[in-house]
Amino acid sequence: MANVLEVNGLTKEYKKGVRAANEVSFSVKEGEIFALIGPNGAGKTTTIRMISTLITPTSGDALVGGYSVVKQPDKVRECITYLPDEAGAYKTMTGNGYLKFMAGLFAKDKAEQEMFVNRAQQMCGLGDRLNEKIGGYSRGMIRKLLLSRAVMTAPKLAIMDEATSGLDVINALDIRRTIKNLAREQGMSFLLSSHNMLEIEYVSDRVGIITGGNLLVTGTIDELKQKYNAENLEEVFELVVNTK
Amino acid sequence: MKFRNLLKKELSELITPQAIFSMIFTMVLLIFMGQIMGSAMEEGFDTSEINICNMDNTEFTEKVLSQLEEKGSKPNMVTISGEDYAAELERLDLNSVIVIPEGFADSILVDKKPAELRYVSELGIGFSGTMSSVSASDSVSAILDTATDEILLQTYGMNEDEIARIKEPVQTVEFTTFSGKTANISAMSLSSVLMMQSMIAPFVIFFLLMMASQMIMTAISTEKIDKTLETLLSAPVPRITVLMAKLVAAVIVALLNALSMMIGFFFYMTGMMGNVTDMVQTETTAVAEATGALNIAEAMNALGLSLGVGEYLLFGLQLFVTVAIGLAISLILGALAEDAKSVQNLTMPIMIMVMIPFFITMFMNVNEMSMGIKAVMYIIPFTHSYLAINNLMAGNMLLFWGGFVYQIIFFAVCMFFAVRIFTTDKIFTMTGALSEMFKKQQQPKAKK
Ligand SMILES: Nc1ncnc2c1ncn2[C@@H]1O[C@H](COP(=O)(O)OP(=O)(O)OP(=O)(O)O)[C@@H](O)[C@H]1O
Ligand SMILES: [Mg+2]
Numbered sequence: 001m002a003n004v005l006e007v008n009g010l011t012k013e014y015k016k017g018v019r020a021a022n023e024v025s026f027s028v029k030e031g032e033i034f035a036l037i038g039p040n041g042a043g044k045t046t047t048i049r050m051i052s053t054l055i056t057p058t059s060g061d062a063l064v065g066g067y068s069v070v071k072q073p074d075k076v077r078e079c080i081t082y083l084p085d086e087a088g089a090y091k092t093m094t095g096n097g098y099l100k101f102m103a104g105l106f107a108k109d110k111a112e113q114e115m116f117v118n119r120a121q122q123m124c125g126l127g128d129r130l131n132e133k134i135g136g137y138s139r140g141m142i143r144k145l146l147l148s149r150a151v152m153t154a155p156k157l158a159i160m161d162e163a164t165s166g167l168d169v170i171n172a173l174d175i176r177r178t179i180k181n182l183a184r185e186q187g188m189s190f191l192l193s194s195h196n197m198l199e200i201e202y203v204s205d206r207v208g209i210i211t212g213g214n215l216l217v218t219g220t221i222d223e224l225k226q227k228y229n230a231e232n233l234e235e236v237f238e239l240v241v242n243t244k
Numbered sequence: 245m246k247f248r249n250l251l252k253k254e255l256s257e258l259i260t261p262q263a264i265f266s267m268i269f270t271m272v273l274l275i276f277m278g279q280i281m282g283s284a285m286e287e288g289f290d291t292s293e294i295n296i297c298n299m300d301n302t303e304f305t306e307k308v309l310s311q312l313e314e315k316g317s318k319p320n321m322v323t324i325s326g327e328d329y330a331a332e333l334e335r336l337d338l339n340s341v342i343v344i345p346e347g348f349a350d351s352i353l354v355d356k357k358p359a360e361l362r363y364v365s366e367l368g369i370g371f372s373g374t375m376s377s378v379s380a381s382d383s384v385s386a387i388l389d390t391a392t393d394e395i396l397l398q399t400y401g402m403n404e405d406e407i408a409r410i411k412e413p414v415q416t417v418e419f420t421t422f423s424g425k426t427a428n429i430s431a432m433s434l435s436s437v438l439m440m441q442s443m444i445a446p447f448v449i450f451f452l453l454m455m456a457s458q459m460i461m462t463a464i465s466t467e468k469i470d471k472t473l474e475t476l477l478s479a480p481v482p483r484i485t486v487l488m489a490k491l492v493a494a495v496i497v498a499l500l501n502a503l504s505m506m507i508g509f510f511f512y513m514t515g516m517m518g519n520v521t522d523m524v525q526t527e528t529t530a531v532a533e534a535t536g537a538l539n540i541a542e543a544m545n546a547l548g549l550s551l552g553v554g555e556y557l558l559f560g561l562q563l564f565v566t567v568a569i570g571l572a573i574s575l576i577l578g579a580l581a582e583d584a585k586s587v588q589n590l591t592m593p594i595m596i597m598v599m600i601p602f603f604i605t606m607f608m609n610v611n612e613m614s615m616g617i618k619a620v621m622y623i624i625p626f627t628h629s630y631l632a633i634n635n636l637m638a639g640n641m642l643l644f645w646g647g648f649v650y651q652i653i654f655f656a657v658c659m660f661f662a663v664r665i666f667t668t669d670k671i672f673t674m675t676g677a678l679s680e681m682f683k684k685q686q687q688p689k690a691k692k
Contacts, residue, residue, distance in 0.1 A: 014673055052478045055669035074480065082478035088470030092257055104249035105479040146475075 009060035038210035085161035095130035124148035254493030274508030278515025304349035340365035429543035456498035457574035464578030572658035
């Protein structure tokens with residue numbers, strides 16, 4: 001299977017000499033769900049933002065669908081969608097208005113725009129409340145709206161920073177299931193980040209453990225459990241971070 | 245198509261029902277206030293009603309009062325007892341009264357001494373109050389004037405023609421000069437008209453700048469805080485398109501606001517000044533026939549004060565560049581915002597830059613200031629905006645173009661930085677660096 005994402009030595013220094021991400025390298029295959037896990041301030045968001053072409057790497061590069069985030073960011077943006085951590089939406093718009101607006105930025109023509117909107121409407125499960133202003137939505141509703149927005153265009157790679165943060169158990173489960181289905185049935189690839197190990201263990205195919213800007217290990221969950229002789233991902237995480 | 249989509253979104257965010265309401269509300273309020281101010285002034289200037297207490301009751305005073313009536317005043321005769329004027333005014337429910345004491349005629353006609361005339365008025369506070377005390381003393385001079393006529397008529401046996409010649413032996417013909425040109429008109433009648441012109445422009449500029457910069461700062465900072473900007477900039481749209489949609493929307497809304505404000509302010513000024521200008525104008529036309537003085541429109545042309553089409557276009561262009569500078573600065577400031585609180589602090593620099601030259605140019609002549617202050621004033625780009633209309637009227641084209649070119653350069657520099665911030669990752673990394681800088685500065689203070 002081809003690699004949708006190939007990250008080679010991505011490094012970011014916000015301040016000279018301090019590396020928020022240090023030589024990070026990994027890859028994500030087609031239809032695969034990859035998760036970056038690590039404590040607060042580990043460099044997850046920094047790495048993700050570089051891949052999303054929002055910030056430029058100090059050194060290194062990443063290829064999305066074969067396009068370089070440094071040299072061809074315009075091409076990369078056509079292959080990805082990005083869902084930021086704790087993101088909001090335009091409060092004066094209705095849910096439908098927001099979906100239509102965002103679809104307009106990705107679609108080539110009106111027909112495609114309508115198709116995207118329809119897909120999101122069915123996926124988000126908000127029903128008639130999509131006609132209401134986003135200003136009156138709860139956090140969970142906004143997250144669902146944004147999530148359906150992020151997958152409605154069926155991107156090669158959907159990038160989600162803390163996909164289920166701020167959601168209750170039922171909603172989080174719902175979203176994990178959606179992500180898994182999209183990967184299995186439509187062959188979409190996902191790059192997720194989280195510090196919720198349980199969630200990651202359920203949803204992702206492969207994980208990378210990052211701390212202090214360094215990506216320490218990558219592998220499937222079973223591989224890692226065997227390698228560290230651990231019961232679950234949380235133990236793996238503890239061992240990796242402590243033996244460093 | 246993507247630009248239209250973005251522009252539509254920006255416009256729908258800026259043109260909310262509240263925004264439309266406040267736009268119409270300001271306009272109506274201005275028009276309404278103009279009406280109120282106008283009628284207050286009219287009342288103030290109205291000299292036809294005078295309260296008079298005639299304690300003299302001689303043939304002479306009766307004659308003076310009937311003369312006064314012939315001249316168009318309506319003396320309201322009242323009776324006052326004693327010298328507790330405050331109580332008497334309150335009892336009669338009056339604001340002012342003119343008291344002609346007993347022996348008024350005798351003093352003039354028999355003793356040939358200046359007679360005493362008392363004018364009692366309640367101190368007026370506020371706009372209409374001040375105006376009415378001014379006009380009340382006008383009615384005193386009206387009495388004095390008629391009294392003089394009676395004296396000349398009765399004691400010196402003069403006829404009306406002779407009296408007129410003695411009272412006005414000289415006729416003043418007023419000339420006004422402005423930037424090297426001379427016109428046959430009184431300066432006062434012109435300045436009341438000019439005041440209107442030279443006040444509308446700065447007010448419109450002031451509100452326009454405030455509104456436009458507030459708008460773009462809120463637009464950028466809320467997008468940053470809600471992280472909708474990250475979503476937007478990771479979509480397949482050139483960043484410059486996103487930026488342009490924001491700017492174009494802000495310009496459109498700012499111009500809509502300017503238009504409604506200009507209409508409102510125009511009616512405000514005409515409502516307020518209309519009566520005053522009318523009075524000045526009738527006065528001038530009476531004299532004009534005798535002296536060949538020009539009417540106001542003619543005089544404005546003769547002095548080069550009226551703006552031609554070309555000059556209006558230049559002013560419009562200037563206004564546009566002014567708004568563009570405001571937007572560019574606000575773009576940069578908005579990009580620095582981290583949370584709702586920091587937005588408040590970040591509006592300060594632009595507020596100061598807009599406000600200081602607004603007040604200074606309104607009350608002082610920048611060109612007559614000391615070199616240092618003048619330089620500071622001219623460095624602030626908006627000073628040139630406030631001075632533009634005066635420079636155009638005065639034909640100071642060198643100053644106008646100098647300011648204009650400076651503003652364009654200023655705009656280009658600001659826009660260069662704004663575009664750089666938006667097209668690089670500065671828009672996301674700048675704030676972090678800035679807040680760390682602040683933390684470092686605050687730490688030593690905290691230790692003390
Ligand atoms: N704009 C910025 N300017 C300067 N430093 C930054 C900036 N953004 C992040 N950092 C620093 O980079 C490091 C990594 O931050 P990052 O946001 O990537 O962590 P994270 O793994 O996403 O953490 P979390 O789980 O809390 O979201 C942190 O030390 C952070 O302080
Ligand atoms: Mg993060």
